[in-house]
Amino acid sequence: MDLSNRTVLIVGGTSGIGRELARRFVAAGSTVAVAGRSTTALAELAQEGIGTFTLDVTDGTSVALAREAVLAQYPQLDTVVTMSGVMHLEDLRDPAHFQAAQVTVNTNLLGTIRVTDAFTPHLIQQGAGTFVTVTSGIAYLPFPPMPTYAxxxxxxxxxxxxxRAQLKGTGVGVVELVPPAVATAGQEKVNPNALPLDAFATEVMQLLAQNPTPDEILVEGVHMHRWAERDGTYQDLVAQRTKALAMLPGRQD
Structure with a gap:
């Protein structure tokens, strides 16, 4: 992927990984816009010369309005990154966890679908473009305290x-970014093994710049998650991560 001349929308890019990638795309020479809910963060990004749009991925009307605004300002849009996500601890012994599960699915999964649905016709009409979806190492190696997130x-x-399969032949590609634990939003305090954000972003941009761009962007730190089943380490690693259930209130077993 040529990173020097793209027009990129990062949905959910107001903080953490998304915000850092927005800055990296700008530094590489691309035109970048960020969409999200935090008006304070959007104002800060606007001061950096990044386009900003208000968008709530859990609200179909909000997504549709943002799409019209984005395409009016950036008709040459060719890259859409879907970053929005929430992480909740859940005790599956307590039925009250269901509310957190609903919010998680509505944001992480349905939010991704709403955004891709919104921009698929535009990218197909252009005959070229890329969706970058964002998953997690936890998608491949579950972290039991966060079951619905996984x-x-x-x-x-x-x-x-x-x-990716359905868009084959349209000129529109789909790239999956698979982060491990990255030191954002206090993650470095919870997980001392979290990858520094700067190092993660550098490796991601290097992988994105490859030609052809890999279908999956896998930094070195996420290989243990992605390939655990292949490497025969899955059961042991899940057992080890199950110890983290002690994080849940009242759970010491």
Whole structure:
């Protein structure tokens, strides 16, 4: 992928990985816009010269309005990155977890579908472009305290595979970005093994710049997750990660 002359929309790029990738695309020479809910973050990004749009991926009307605004300002849009996501701890012994599960699926999975649906006709009409969906290493190696997060990201992986197959021949590609734990939003305090954001973003941009661009963007730090079943380490790693259930209130077993 030539990173120097693209027009990129990053949905959910107001913080963390998305915000850093927005800056990296700008530095590479691309035109970049970010869509999200945080008005404060959007204002900060606007001061950096990045286009900004208000968008809530859980609201179909919001997505549709944002699509019209984006395409009016950036009719040459050729790259859509879907970053929006939430992570919740859930105790599956407590039925009250269901609300968190609903929010997670509505944001992580249905939000991704709403965004891709919104921009698919435009990219097909152009005859060229790329969707970048974002999953997680947890999609491949579950983290038991976050069951619906893992399930939603696994679903986005499967959806990305199907989207790629259905768009074959249209000129529109689908690239899946699979982050490991990255040191954003305090992750470095919870997980001392979290990959520094700067190093992660550098590796991602290097992988995206390959020609042809890989279907999956896998930094070195996520290989243990992605290939656990192939490498025969899956059961041991899941057992090890199950110890983290002690994070849940009242769960010491």
């Amino acid at each position: 399930a939603s990201k696994a679903a986005v992986h499967a959806y990305s595979e199907a989207l």
